[in-house]
Amino acid sequence: MLDVQKIRADFPILHQSVNGKPLVYLDNGATSQKPRAVINSLVHYYERDNSNVHRGLHALSMRATDAYEGARARLAKFINAADSAEIIFTRGTTESINIVARSWGHAHLKPGDVVLTTEIEHHSNLIPWQQAARVSGATLKYVPVLGADAEGGLDLAALDQLLTPKVKVFAFTHISNTLGTINPIAEFCRRARAVGAITVIDAAQSIGHAPFDVQALGADFVSFSGHKMCGPTGIGVLYGRRALLDKLAPDETGGGMVSNVTYEDARWKPAPERFEAGTPNIADAIALGVACDYLDAIGRDQIAAHDAALSRYAMEQLSTLPGIRIIGPRVGAERSGLASFSFADVHAHDIVTFADEDGVALRGGHHCNQPLMRKLGLTGTTRASFYLYNTEGEIDVLVASLHRTLKFFGTT
Amino acid sequence: MSADLTELYQQVILDHNKRPRNRGKLPTANRVAHGDNPTCGDQCSVYLRLEPSTSGTPARIAEISFDGSGCAISQASASLMTTQVKGKTAPEVEALYKNFHDIVTTGNAPEEISDLAAFAGVHAFPARIKCATLGWHAAIEALKAEPHETTTESHTD
Numbered sequence: 001m002l003d004v005q006k007i008r009a010d011f012p013i014l015h016q017s018v019n020g021k022p023l024v025y026l027d028n029g030a031t032s033q034k035p036r037a038v039i040n041s042l043v044h045y046y047e048r049d050n051s052n053v054h055r056g057l058h059a060l061s062m063r064a065t066d067a068y069e070g071a072r073a074r075l076a077k078f079i080n081a082a083d084s085a086e087i088i089f090t091r092g093t094t095e096s097i098n099i100v101a102r103s104w105g106h107a108h109l110k111p112g113d114v115v116l117t118t119e120i121e122h123h124s125n126l127i128p129w130q131q132a133a134r135v136s137g138a139t140l141k142y143v144p145v146l147g148a149d150a151e152g153g154l155d156l157a158a159l160d161q162l163l164t165p166k167v168k169v170f171a172f173t174h175i176s177n178t179l180g181t182i183n184p185i186a187e188f189c190r191r192a193r194a195v196g197a198i199t200v201i202d203a204a205q206s207i208g209h210a211p212f213d214v215q216a217l218g219a220d221f222v223s224f225s226g227h228k229m230c231g232p233t234g235i236g237v238l239y240g241r242r243a244l245l246d247k248l249a250p251d252e253t254g255g256g257m258v259s260n261v262t263y264e265d266a267r268w269k270p271a272p273e274r275f276e277a278g279t280p281n282i283a284d285a286i287a288l289g290v291a292c293d294y295l296d297a298i299g300r301d302q303i304a305a306h307d308a309a310l311s312r313y314a315m316e317q318l319s320t321l322p323g324i325r326i327i328g329p330r331v332g333a334e335r336s337g338l339a340s341f342s343f344a345d346v347h348a349h350d351i352v353t354f355a356d357e358d359g360v361a362l363r364g365g366h367h368c369n370q371p372l373m374r375k376l377g378l379t380g381t382t383r384a385s386f387y388l389y390n391t392e393g394e395i396d397v398l399v400a401s402l403h404r405t406l407k408f409f410g411t412t
Numbered sequence: 413m414s415a416d417l418t419e420l421y422q423q424v425i426l427d428h429n430k431r432p433r434n435r436g437k438l439p440t441a442n443r444v445a446h447g448d449n450p451t452c453g454d455q456c457s458v459y460l461r462l463e464p465s466t467s468g469t470p471a472r473i474a475e476i477s478f479d480g481s482g483c484a485i486s487q488a489s490a491s492l493m494t495t496q497v498k499g500k501t502a503p504e505v506e507a508l509y510k511n512f513h514d515i516v517t518t519g520n521a522p523e524e525i526s527d528l529a530a531f532a533g534v535h536a537f538p539a540r541i542k543c544a545t546l547g548w549h550a551a552i553e554a555l556k557a558e559p560h561e562t563t564t565e566s567h568t569d
Contacts, residue, residue, distance in 0.1 A: 012551040019414065349452055349483035350421075353537065357417050366453040379481045408413070408421070409484070410430075 001157030307337030490547025
């Protein structure tokens with residue numbers, strides 16, 4: 001059991017009023033809040049160590065380089081990568097996936113190949129593959145999601161049909177940001193390997209919420225963002241298996257990623273520098289390492305259990321609301337720490353505006369998942385997403401707010 | 413409920429949201445345009461029949477309807493818009509939209525503008541201004557659009 005009150009004391013932002021009510025922050029799927037240790041790390045870096053990395057021979061540059069490379073090693077440990085050279089710092093999940101889709105896609109995809117992804121991907125793991133398929137002439141296919149409310153998860157029987165030796169890459173999310181569905185990613189990796197396809201995992205929603213072991217999975221590429229795991233915005237990771245990274249051409253070129261340059265040509269450094277052209281986001285990388293320390297001191301297995309308990313409680317409470325349509329796994333089924341729902345007569349944006357009046361931060365809209373919304377016959381849903389500092393009491397505040405909103409619109 | 417929220421969800425707005433006027437496709441339309449609000453997924457199509465004038469004056473909107481899905485603010489605004497622009501020319505609609513835009517961005521409503529003033533409360537919620545203006549944008553686009561002989565095809569994009 002998490003000591004939630006102790007954890008809440010670590011997050012300065014939570015202790016404020018919004019519209020005269022105590023803030024109830026339930027928009028963690030969009031971004032998480034930051035513990036004081038992460039904030040202090042940023043201040044410390046800029047007040048004490050700020051310098052460019054890998055270039056200077058002076059004390060500050062060496063301190064900055066040590067801290068930056070230390071963060072890389074910390075991230076490697078966080079996902080159990082075999083080698084810290086497999087950790088490439090990026091701006092976030094979107095940039096990470098784009099690097100793979102462009103660099104790997106450009107080198108390997110050709111007409112007749114199949115790029116396989118799923119119907120429940122965030123736009124960031126969908127559009128880069130649309131583009132890669134368009135440029136290469138490969139065919140893009142989707143593993144369908146089952147059920148009128150997408151409650152059945154991905155269609156594993158269809159996956160049998162779709163996952164042929166023509167598939168060169170299988171890109172899928174670990175946890176759906178819209179549905180809360182937890183995909184069987186170990187099975188996906190195993191089955192992709194069996195047909196010789198590489199795997200690209202979007203771990204944005206899961207990485208700060210549950211243990212993640214790239215070696216146990218046998219994953220080829222994994223992408224995630226720092227800001228959803230208690231770290232800063234503007235920093236994220238692309239994990240790539242060393243054997244693949246060594247053969248991969250850079251997506252961007254410039255300073256810091258070259259070993260030898262002439263007027264005619266340039267030679268690349270090995271990974272990870274090959275993929276980090278220009279001055280990297282040093283301060284935020286270091287702070288992300290601190291976020292790893294913070295989460296691991298609490299225990300990601302504990303956080304996962306806390307998320308699951310809150311999710312279960314939220315589903316039980318929400319399902320008592322008249323006219324609610326819950327999207328994703330049914331009440332009682334396994335789901336991540338989020339609830340996504342709609343009402344026939346009250347639009348998500350009206351709900352979010354009313355909840356905000358009660359101090360509750362929610363997300364309303366299509367959640368960067370427009371094709372899925374269309375498939376479900378929705379323009380959007382309201383989403384409440386939980387993290388380690390949320391409580392059952394906050395879910396009660398949410399449900400009371402929803403009751404008031406429904407009453408106002410005359411649907412109850 | 414706070415004063416701001418009461419101001420935002422005026423009775424006029426709730427009424428138009430619950431009982432939208434001129435909702436649905438217009439079989440006789442010769443102009444159509446589609447508006448999207450990509451941040452929230454709201455959609456609004458506006459259909460109108462523009463009646464050319466014989467005396468050299470600008471064409472007027474003879475019939476208008478809207479279709480789509482979205483929040484109460486966007487649906488009510490589109491509904492109210494259809495009741496306000498019927499019979500008007502393109503320059504008149506644009507002038508009316510300018511008034512409406514001023515109302516939703518400043519909260520100040522001139523006295524002669526009655527129903528549109530219901531949207532003055534939007535100004536306290538900057539994120540919702542785009543909801544209130546979506547139908548208007550679609551109407552103005554429809555006035556500029558190429559004439560359609562048949563407008564029964566669906567707009568699913």
